[in-house]
Amino acid sequence: MKTMVYRLNSGVSRLFLFALVAVMPGLVQAESANDAQAVKALATDSSGALLVLRDSGLLVLDDKTAADIPLPPSDSGAQPRSMAKGADERLYLAGPGLGIWRYEYASERWHSLNDTLPDLGITAIAAHATQPETLYAYLGEGGMFRSRDGGGEWVKVDGGPREPVQAFLHSDMPGSMESGWLFAGTTRGVARSMDCFCFWGDAGELRGAVTAIDYDPSAPENVYAVIEGQLHHSSDGGETWVGLEIPQAITALTFSPKEGLVVGTENGDLLSRNASGEWVPVHE
Amino acid sequence: MNKWFVPLVLLVAPALLMAGGAPPNSDSLPTEVAKGRQIYEQYCAACHGWQGEGAANWNKPDEKGEMPPPPHDETGHTWRHSDAMLFRMIAEGWRHPFNKTDRLAMPAFEDTLTDEEIQWVIEYLRTLWTDDQRRYQQNESQDINQAESPS
Numbered sequence: 433m434k435t436m437v438y439r440l441n442s443g444v445s446r447l448f449l450f451a452l453v454a455v456m457p458g459l460v461q462a463e464s465a466n467d468a469q470a471v472k473a474l475a476t477d478s479s480g481a482l483l484v485l486r487d488s489g490l491l492v493l494d495d496k497t498a499a500d501i502p503l504p505p506s507d508s509g510a511q512p513r514s515m516a517k518g519a520d521e522r523l524y525l526a527g528p529g530l531g532i533w534r535y536e537y538a539s540e541r542w543h544s545l546n547d548t549l550p551d552l553g554i555t556a557i558a559a560h561a562t563q564p565e566t567l568y569a570y571l572g573e574g575g576m577f578r579s580r581d582g583g584g585e586w587v588k589v590d591g592g593p594r595e596p597v598q599a600f601l602h603s604d605m606p607g608s609m610e611s612g613w614l615f616a617g618t619t620r621g622v623a624r625s626m627d628c629f630c631f632w633g634d635a636g637e638l639r640g641a642v643t644a645i646d647y648d649p650s651a652p653e654n655v656y657a658v659i660e661g662q663l664h665h666s667s668d669g670g671e672t673w674v675g676l677e678i679p680q681a682i683t684a685l686t687f688s689p690k691e692g693l694v695v696g697t698e699n700g701d702l703l704s705r706n707a708s709g710e711w712v713p714v715h716e
Numbered sequence: 717m718n719k720w721f722v723p724l725v726l727l728v729a730p731a732l733l734m735a736g737g738a739p740p741n742s743d744s745l746p747t748e749v750a751k752g753r754q755i756y757e758q759y760c761a762a763c764h765g766w767q768g769e770g771a772a773n774w775n776k777p778d779e780k781g782e783m784p785p786p787p788h789d790e791t792g793h794t795w796r797h798s799d800a801m802l803f804r805m806i807a808e809g810w811r812h813p814f815n816k817t818d819r820l821a822m823p824a825f826e827d828t829l830t831d832e833e834i835q836w837v838i839e840y841l842r843t844l845w846t847d848d849q850r851r852y853q854q855n856e857s858q859d860i861n862q863a864e865s866p867s
Contacts, residue, residue: 606813607812607814608813609801609805628793628796628797629793629796630786630793630796631793633776669813
Protein backbone atom coordinates (compact mmCIF):
# COMPACT_ATOMS: atom_id res chain seq x y z
CA MET A 433 0.00 0.00 0.00
CA LYS A 434 2.86 2.33 1.01
CA THR A 435 4.56 1.50 -2.24
CA MET A 436 1.41 2.38 -4.16
CA VAL A 437 1.09 5.71 -2.30
CA TYR A 438 4.78 6.47 -2.87
CA ARG A 439 4.45 5.67 -6.57
CA LEU A 440 1.32 7.78 -6.77
CA ASN A 441 3.03 10.69 -5.00
CA SER A 442 6.08 10.28 -7.16
CA GLY A 443 3.91 10.25 -10.27
CA VAL A 444 2.02 13.36 -9.17
CA SER A 445 5.29 15.14 -8.38
CA ARG A 446 6.72 14.28 -11.78
CA LEU A 447 3.52 15.39 -13.46
CA PHE A 448 3.63 18.65 -11.48
CA LEU A 449 7.28 19.22 -12.37
CA PHE A 450 6.59 18.44 -16.00
CA ALA A 451 3.62 20.80 -16.03
CA LEU A 452 5.70 23.49 -14.32
CA VAL A 453 8.49 23.16 -16.88
CA ALA A 454 5.96 23.29 -19.71
CA VAL A 455 3.96 26.23 -18.37
CA MET A 456 6.69 28.37 -16.73
CA PRO A 457 8.07 30.00 -19.91
CA GLY A 458 4.54 30.96 -20.83
CA LEU A 459 3.97 32.48 -17.40
CA VAL A 460 7.25 34.38 -17.58
CA GLN A 461 6.40 35.57 -21.05
CA ALA A 462 2.93 36.66 -20.02
CA GLU A 463 4.37 38.53 -17.05
CA SER A 464 6.98 40.11 -19.29
CA ALA A 465 4.43 41.06 -21.91
CA ASN A 466 2.13 42.71 -19.40
CA ASP A 467 3.79 43.81 -16.20
CA ALA A 468 0.94 46.20 -15.33
CA GLN A 469 2.97 49.26 -16.25
CA ALA A 470 1.31 51.78 -18.53
CA VAL A 471 2.32 51.52 -22.18
CA LYS A 472 4.18 54.73 -23.09
CA ALA A 473 4.56 54.18 -26.82
CA LEU A 474 3.93 51.54 -29.47
CA ALA A 475 5.40 50.73 -32.88
CA THR A 476 6.03 47.69 -35.05
CA ASP A 477 9.19 46.25 -36.55
CA SER A 478 9.75 44.97 -40.08
CA SER A 479 8.25 41.57 -39.27
CA GLY A 480 5.13 43.13 -37.83
CA ALA A 481 6.09 42.35 -34.22
CA LEU A 482 4.91 44.92 -31.70
CA LEU A 483 7.45 47.18 -30.00
CA VAL A 484 6.12 48.09 -26.57
CA LEU A 485 7.73 50.88 -24.55
CA ARG A 486 7.09 50.97 -20.82
CA ASP A 487 9.03 52.44 -17.90
CA SER A 488 10.52 49.00 -17.42
CA GLY A 489 11.97 48.92 -20.92
CA LEU A 490 11.34 48.11 -24.54
CA LEU A 491 9.79 44.79 -25.48
CA VAL A 492 9.49 43.07 -28.85
CA LEU A 493 6.35 41.01 -28.86
CA ASP A 494 5.04 38.67 -31.52
CA ASP A 495 2.68 35.69 -31.58
CA LYS A 496 5.02 33.36 -29.75
CA THR A 497 7.87 35.23 -28.13
CA ALA A 498 8.74 38.30 -26.14
CA ALA A 499 12.24 39.76 -26.00
CA ASP A 500 13.74 42.84 -24.40
CA ILE A 501 15.71 45.50 -26.24
CA PRO A 502 17.98 47.39 -23.83
CA LEU A 503 17.26 51.13 -23.78
CA PRO A 504 19.81 53.68 -25.01
CA PRO A 505 22.41 54.63 -22.40
CA SER A 506 21.77 57.78 -20.40
CA ASP A 507 24.05 59.25 -17.70
CA SER A 508 21.16 61.26 -16.30
CA GLY A 509 18.74 58.35 -16.18
CA ALA A 510 16.52 60.05 -18.74
CA GLN A 511 13.72 57.89 -20.10
CA PRO A 512 12.42 57.67 -23.67
CA ARG A 513 8.96 59.05 -24.24
CA SER A 514 8.49 59.00 -28.00
CA MET A 515 9.04 56.18 -30.50
CA ALA A 516 8.83 56.20 -34.29
CA LYS A 517 9.38 53.75 -37.12
CA GLY A 518 11.13 55.07 -40.21
CA ALA A 519 9.99 54.44 -43.76
CA ASP A 520 12.80 51.87 -43.94
CA GLU A 521 11.49 50.21 -40.73
CA ARG A 522 14.34 51.55 -38.58
CA LEU A 523 13.44 52.33 -34.98
CA TYR A 524 13.88 55.73 -33.30
CA LEU A 525 13.51 56.60 -29.63
CA ALA A 526 13.55 60.02 -28.03
CA GLY A 527 12.89 61.73 -24.74
CA PRO A 528 13.73 64.82 -22.71
CA GLY A 529 17.34 64.56 -21.58
CA LEU A 530 17.91 61.62 -23.91
CA GLY A 531 17.74 63.29 -27.31
CA ILE A 532 17.18 60.99 -30.29
CA TRP A 533 18.57 57.51 -30.85
CA ARG A 534 18.33 55.02 -33.72
CA TYR A 535 18.40 51.27 -33.16
CA GLU A 536 20.33 49.04 -35.53
CA TYR A 537 18.71 45.63 -35.51
CA ALA A 538 21.71 43.96 -37.16
CA SER A 539 24.25 45.06 -34.55
CA GLU A 540 21.69 45.35 -31.75
CA ARG A 541 23.10 48.78 -30.85
CA TRP A 542 21.76 52.26 -30.34
CA HIS A 543 23.29 55.20 -32.22
CA SER A 544 23.02 58.73 -30.94
CA LEU A 545 21.64 61.26 -33.44
CA ASN A 546 22.28 64.22 -31.17
CA ASP A 547 25.45 65.76 -32.59
CA THR A 548 23.76 68.74 -34.25
CA LEU A 549 20.80 69.23 -31.90
CA PRO A 550 21.05 72.32 -29.67
CA ASP A 551 20.09 70.23 -26.61
CA LEU A 552 18.54 66.92 -25.63
CA GLY A 553 15.10 68.18 -24.62
CA ILE A 554 13.18 66.29 -27.31
CA THR A 555 9.58 65.62 -26.33
CA ALA A 556 8.29 64.14 -29.59
CA ILE A 557 9.65 62.67 -32.81
CA ALA A 558 8.13 61.60 -36.12
CA ALA A 559 9.53 59.77 -39.12
CA HIS A 560 8.53 60.66 -42.68
CA ALA A 561 6.04 58.13 -43.99
CA THR A 562 7.85 57.50 -47.27
CA GLN A 563 11.31 59.15 -47.12
CA PRO A 564 13.60 56.96 -44.96
CA GLU A 565 16.13 59.71 -44.28
CA THR A 566 13.67 62.41 -43.22
CA LEU A 567 12.93 62.79 -39.52
CA TYR A 568 11.18 65.44 -37.44
CA ALA A 569 11.76 66.39 -33.82
CA TYR A 570 10.10 68.81 -31.44
CA LEU A 571 12.37 70.56 -28.98
CA GLY A 572 9.97 72.43 -26.74
CA GLU A 573 10.61 76.14 -26.96
CA GLY A 574 13.44 75.35 -29.37
CA GLY A 575 10.86 74.59 -32.04
CA MET A 576 10.65 72.03 -34.82
CA PHE A 577 13.74 70.41 -36.29
CA ARG A 578 14.06 68.34 -39.44
CA SER A 579 16.82 66.04 -40.64
CA ARG A 580 17.01 64.87 -44.22
CA ASP A 581 19.99 62.60 -43.71
CA GLY A 582 18.75 60.19 -41.10
CA GLY A 583 19.62 62.35 -38.11
CA GLY A 584 23.13 63.41 -39.13
CA GLU A 585 22.22 67.07 -39.46
CA TRP A 586 19.25 68.71 -37.77
CA VAL A 587 17.96 72.07 -39.03
CA LYS A 588 15.40 74.22 -37.29
CA VAL A 589 12.52 74.67 -39.69
CA ASP A 590 9.69 76.14 -37.66
CA GLY A 591 8.50 77.29 -34.27
CA GLY A 592 5.74 74.67 -34.26
CA PRO A 593 2.15 75.08 -33.13
CA ARG A 594 1.30 77.65 -30.47
CA GLU A 595 0.92 75.02 -27.74
CA PRO A 596 3.58 72.47 -26.70
CA VAL A 597 3.71 69.28 -28.74
CA GLN A 598 3.37 65.97 -26.89
CA ALA A 599 2.84 63.58 -29.79
CA PHE A 600 3.96 63.86 -33.39
CA LEU A 601 3.10 62.14 -36.66
CA HIS A 602 3.99 62.35 -40.34
CA SER A 603 1.37 61.04 -42.74
CA ASP A 604 1.34 60.45 -46.48
CA MET A 605 -2.29 61.49 -46.71
CA PRO A 606 -2.83 62.97 -50.20
CA GLY A 607 -3.42 66.67 -50.85
CA SER A 608 -0.23 68.22 -49.48
CA MET A 609 1.69 70.85 -51.41
CA GLU A 610 4.84 68.89 -50.57
CA SER A 611 5.20 65.23 -49.62
CA GLY A 612 2.73 64.77 -46.79
CA TRP A 613 1.25 66.12 -43.59
CA LEU A 614 2.36 66.66 -40.03
CA PHE A 615 -0.04 66.12 -37.15
CA ALA A 616 1.01 67.42 -33.76
CA GLY A 617 -0.78 66.40 -30.59
CA THR A 618 -0.60 69.50 -28.42
CA THR A 619 -1.92 70.43 -25.00
CA ARG A 620 -4.92 72.00 -26.76
CA GLY A 621 -5.82 69.43 -29.41
CA VAL A 622 -4.51 68.26 -32.76
CA ALA A 623 -2.62 70.76 -34.94
CA ARG A 624 -2.03 70.03 -38.62
CA SER A 625 0.35 71.39 -41.23
CA MET A 626 1.52 70.31 -44.64
CA ASP A 627 5.09 69.12 -44.33
CA CYS A 628 6.33 72.35 -45.89
CA PHE A 629 5.55 73.81 -42.43
CA CYS A 630 3.33 76.31 -44.27
CA PHE A 631 1.31 77.00 -41.17
CA TRP A 632 -0.13 75.12 -38.23
CA GLY A 633 -3.90 75.14 -37.97
CA ASP A 634 -6.40 73.29 -35.81
CA ALA A 635 -7.32 69.85 -37.12
CA GLY A 636 -11.00 70.08 -36.33
CA GLU A 637 -12.42 71.05 -32.99
CA LEU A 638 -11.14 68.23 -30.82
CA ARG A 639 -9.95 69.86 -27.60
CA GLY A 640 -7.74 68.59 -24.78
CA ALA A 641 -4.18 67.47 -24.17
CA VAL A 642 -3.26 64.88 -26.81
CA THR A 643 -0.93 62.18 -25.53
CA ALA A 644 -0.78 59.87 -28.56
CA ILE A 645 -1.57 60.09 -32.25
CA ASP A 646 -1.32 57.77 -35.25
CA TYR A 647 -2.94 57.07 -38.60
CA ASP A 648 -3.89 54.13 -40.79
CA PRO A 649 -1.22 53.85 -43.52
CA SER A 650 -3.60 51.87 -45.72
CA ALA A 651 -6.31 54.55 -45.43
CA PRO A 652 -4.41 57.74 -44.52
CA GLU A 653 -7.48 59.93 -43.95
CA ASN A 654 -8.09 57.86 -40.81
CA VAL A 655 -6.32 59.55 -37.90
CA TYR A 656 -6.55 58.51 -34.25
CA ALA A 657 -5.76 60.65 -31.20
CA VAL A 658 -5.84 60.01 -27.46
CA ILE A 659 -7.03 62.68 -25.03
CA GLU A 660 -7.17 61.89 -21.32
CA GLY A 661 -7.25 58.17 -22.02
CA GLN A 662 -10.09 58.42 -24.55
CA LEU A 663 -9.58 57.34 -28.14
CA HIS A 664 -10.87 59.63 -30.90
CA HIS A 665 -11.11 58.85 -34.60
CA SER A 666 -11.22 61.09 -37.65
CA SER A 667 -12.05 59.60 -41.04
CA ASP A 668 -11.44 62.86 -42.92
CA GLY A 669 -7.87 63.80 -42.14
CA GLY A 670 -8.63 65.57 -38.88
CA GLU A 671 -11.56 67.72 -39.95
CA THR A 672 -14.10 65.95 -37.71
CA TRP A 673 -13.67 63.54 -34.81
CA VAL A 674 -15.76 60.95 -32.99
CA GLY A 675 -15.01 59.23 -29.69
CA LEU A 676 -14.51 55.45 -29.63
CA GLU A 677 -15.59 53.36 -26.66
CA ILE A 678 -12.81 51.31 -25.10
CA PRO A 679 -13.05 49.62 -21.69
CA GLN A 680 -9.68 50.96 -20.48
CA ALA A 681 -7.78 54.26 -20.47
CA ILE A 682 -5.56 54.40 -23.56
CA THR A 683 -1.96 55.61 -23.37
CA ALA A 684 -0.44 54.60 -26.73
CA LEU A 685 -1.43 53.41 -30.19
CA THR A 686 0.03 52.11 -33.43
CA PHE A 687 -0.98 50.37 -36.64
CA SER A 688 0.16 46.80 -36.99
CA PRO A 689 0.15 45.08 -40.38
CA LYS A 690 -1.24 41.99 -38.61
CA GLU A 691 -3.63 43.41 -36.02
CA GLY A 692 -4.65 46.76 -37.48
CA LEU A 693 -5.09 49.42 -34.80
CA VAL A 694 -3.43 48.34 -31.56
CA VAL A 695 -3.77 50.37 -28.38
CA GLY A 696 -1.75 50.24 -25.19
CA THR A 697 -3.50 50.92 -21.92
CA GLU A 698 -2.80 52.47 -18.56
CA ASN A 699 -2.89 48.95 -17.07
CA GLY A 700 -0.24 47.73 -19.47
CA ASP A 701 -2.59 45.78 -21.72
CA LEU A 702 -2.48 45.66 -25.49
CA LEU A 703 -5.82 45.57 -27.26
CA SER A 704 -6.94 45.27 -30.86
CA ARG A 705 -10.31 44.85 -32.51
CA ASN A 706 -11.57 41.46 -33.59
CA ALA A 707 -13.76 40.80 -36.62
CA SER A 708 -16.84 41.86 -34.64
CA GLY A 709 -15.22 45.16 -33.71
CA GLU A 710 -14.79 44.18 -30.06
CA TRP A 711 -11.59 45.12 -28.23
CA VAL A 712 -9.70 41.99 -27.30
CA PRO A 713 -6.23 41.34 -25.85
CA VAL A 714 -3.44 41.03 -28.41
CA HIS A 715 -1.62 37.67 -28.56
CA GLU A 716 -3.99 35.86 -26.23
CA MET B 717 20.13 122.24 -31.85
CA ASN B 718 16.60 121.19 -30.92
CA LYS B 719 15.07 123.64 -33.38
CA TRP B 720 16.87 121.83 -36.24
CA PHE B 721 16.13 118.33 -34.96
CA VAL B 722 12.37 118.24 -35.62
CA PRO B 723 12.52 119.51 -39.22
CA LEU B 724 15.35 117.08 -39.88
CA VAL B 725 13.30 114.16 -38.59
CA LEU B 726 10.29 115.24 -40.67
CA LEU B 727 12.50 115.43 -43.74
CA VAL B 728 14.32 112.13 -43.29
CA ALA B 729 11.65 109.90 -41.74
CA PRO B 730 9.51 109.40 -44.88
CA ALA B 731 12.59 108.37 -46.82
CA LEU B 732 13.59 105.89 -44.10
CA LEU B 733 10.07 104.48 -43.96
CA MET B 734 10.00 104.02 -47.73
CA ALA B 735 13.40 102.34 -47.72
CA GLY B 736 12.30 99.90 -45.01
CA GLY B 737 8.75 99.00 -45.97
CA ALA B 738 7.99 99.81 -49.60
CA PRO B 739 8.78 97.43 -52.44
CA PRO B 740 11.75 98.38 -54.62
CA ASN B 741 11.23 100.90 -57.38
CA SER B 742 10.83 99.21 -60.79
CA ASP B 743 13.59 101.33 -62.27
CA SER B 744 16.14 99.93 -59.82
CA LEU B 745 15.18 96.29 -60.30
CA PRO B 746 16.94 93.79 -62.53
CA THR B 747 15.01 93.27 -65.75
CA GLU B 748 13.60 89.85 -64.84
CA VAL B 749 12.40 91.05 -61.46
CA ALA B 750 10.83 94.16 -62.99
CA LYS B 751 9.01 92.03 -65.56
CA GLY B 752 7.94 89.65 -62.83
CA ARG B 753 6.57 92.52 -60.79
CA GLN B 754 4.60 93.79 -63.76
CA ILE B 755 3.04 90.36 -64.32
CA TYR B 756 2.40 89.97 -60.59
CA GLU B 757 0.56 93.28 -60.49
CA GLN B 758 -1.47 92.32 -63.53
CA TYR B 759 -2.49 88.78 -62.55
CA CYS B 760 -1.74 88.11 -58.87
CA ALA B 761 -2.01 91.34 -56.85
CA ALA B 762 -5.81 91.50 -56.89
CA CYS B 763 -5.94 88.38 -54.69
CA HIS B 764 -2.51 88.24 -53.02
CA GLY B 765 -2.18 91.98 -52.38
CA TRP B 766 -0.22 94.74 -54.09
CA GLN B 767 2.61 94.37 -51.59
CA GLY B 768 2.18 90.57 -51.38
CA GLU B 769 0.38 90.95 -48.06
CA GLY B 770 -2.32 88.35 -48.87
CA ALA B 771 -5.96 88.36 -47.86
CA ALA B 772 -7.07 89.30 -44.38
CA ASN B 773 -7.37 86.22 -42.10
CA TRP B 774 -5.71 84.15 -44.80
CA ASN B 775 -5.00 81.25 -42.45
CA LYS B 776 -8.65 80.50 -41.67
CA PRO B 777 -11.38 79.32 -44.04
CA ASP B 778 -13.62 82.12 -45.33
CA GLU B 779 -17.43 82.11 -45.47
CA LYS B 780 -17.33 79.83 -48.53
CA GLY B 781 -15.15 77.35 -46.69
CA GLU B 782 -12.10 78.17 -48.82
CA MET B 783 -8.65 79.07 -47.57
CA PRO B 784 -8.11 82.71 -48.66
CA PRO B 785 -5.11 83.73 -50.80
CA PRO B 786 -2.00 83.68 -48.57
CA PRO B 787 0.65 86.40 -48.43
CA HIS B 788 3.73 86.11 -50.61
CA ASP B 789 5.80 88.45 -48.45
CA GLU B 790 7.85 87.48 -45.41
CA THR B 791 4.69 86.91 -43.32
CA GLY B 792 3.49 84.03 -45.52
CA HIS B 793 4.86 80.61 -46.41
CA THR B 794 5.70 81.04 -50.10
CA TRP B 795 9.41 81.09 -49.17
CA ARG B 796 9.08 77.58 -47.75
CA HIS B 797 8.48 76.09 -51.22
CA SER B 798 11.06 75.09 -53.80
CA ASP B 799 11.23 76.79 -57.18
CA ALA B 800 9.79 73.66 -58.77
CA MET B 801 6.80 73.67 -56.42
CA LEU B 802 6.15 77.41 -56.90
CA PHE B 803 6.28 76.93 -60.67
CA ARG B 804 3.81 74.05 -60.44
CA MET B 805 1.43 76.00 -58.22
CA ILE B 806 1.34 78.95 -60.61
CA ALA B 807 1.11 76.79 -63.74
CA GLU B 808 -1.40 74.20 -62.54
CA GLY B 809 -3.24 76.12 -59.84
CA TRP B 810 -4.14 74.82 -56.42
CA ARG B 811 -7.11 73.77 -54.37
CA HIS B 812 -6.60 73.30 -50.64
CA PRO B 813 -7.77 69.74 -49.91
CA PHE B 814 -10.00 70.84 -47.03
CA ASN B 815 -11.80 73.57 -48.96
CA LYS B 816 -15.55 73.09 -49.00
CA THR B 817 -15.74 73.98 -52.69
CA ASP B 818 -14.41 71.96 -55.61
CA ARG B 819 -12.95 74.79 -57.68
CA LEU B 820 -9.30 75.67 -58.03
CA ALA B 821 -9.17 78.59 -55.61
CA MET B 822 -5.76 79.44 -57.05
CA PRO B 823 -6.35 79.40 -60.81
CA ALA B 824 -3.97 77.74 -63.26
CA PHE B 825 -1.89 80.15 -65.35
CA GLU B 826 -0.23 77.71 -67.74
CA ASP B 827 -2.46 78.86 -70.59
CA THR B 828 -1.97 82.53 -69.74
CA LEU B 829 1.72 82.86 -68.88
CA THR B 830 4.76 81.37 -70.57
CA ASP B 831 7.25 79.32 -68.55
CA GLU B 832 9.63 82.27 -68.70
CA GLU B 833 6.99 84.66 -67.37
CA ILE B 834 6.25 82.31 -64.47
CA GLN B 835 9.97 82.26 -63.65
CA TRP B 836 10.01 86.07 -63.68
CA VAL B 837 7.13 86.14 -61.18
CA ILE B 838 9.07 83.80 -58.89
CA GLU B 839 12.11 86.08 -59.22
CA TYR B 840 9.95 88.99 -58.10
CA LEU B 841 8.49 87.04 -55.17
CA ARG B 842 12.02 86.45 -53.91
CA THR B 843 12.43 90.20 -53.40
CA LEU B 844 9.58 90.12 -50.86
CA TRP B 845 11.42 87.77 -48.45
CA THR B 846 14.10 88.24 -45.84
CA ASP B 847 17.69 87.12 -46.43
CA ASP B 848 17.17 84.12 -44.14
CA GLN B 849 14.02 83.15 -46.02
CA ARG B 850 15.79 83.43 -49.36
CA ARG B 851 18.54 81.14 -48.06
CA TYR B 852 15.96 78.64 -46.75
CA GLN B 853 14.11 78.65 -50.08
CA GLN B 854 17.36 78.20 -52.00
CA ASN B 855 18.20 75.17 -49.87
CA GLU B 856 14.72 73.73 -50.40
CA SER B 857 15.11 74.11 -54.15
CA GLN B 858 18.54 72.42 -54.07
CA ASP B 859 17.28 69.57 -51.87
CA ILE B 860 14.36 68.92 -54.19
CA ASN B 861 16.62 69.01 -57.24
CA GLN B 862 19.01 66.53 -55.62
CA ALA B 863 16.15 64.26 -54.59
CA GLU B 864 14.74 64.24 -58.11
CA SER B 865 17.98 63.90 -60.04
CA PRO B 866 18.93 60.30 -60.96
CA SER B 867 21.84 58.95 -58.88
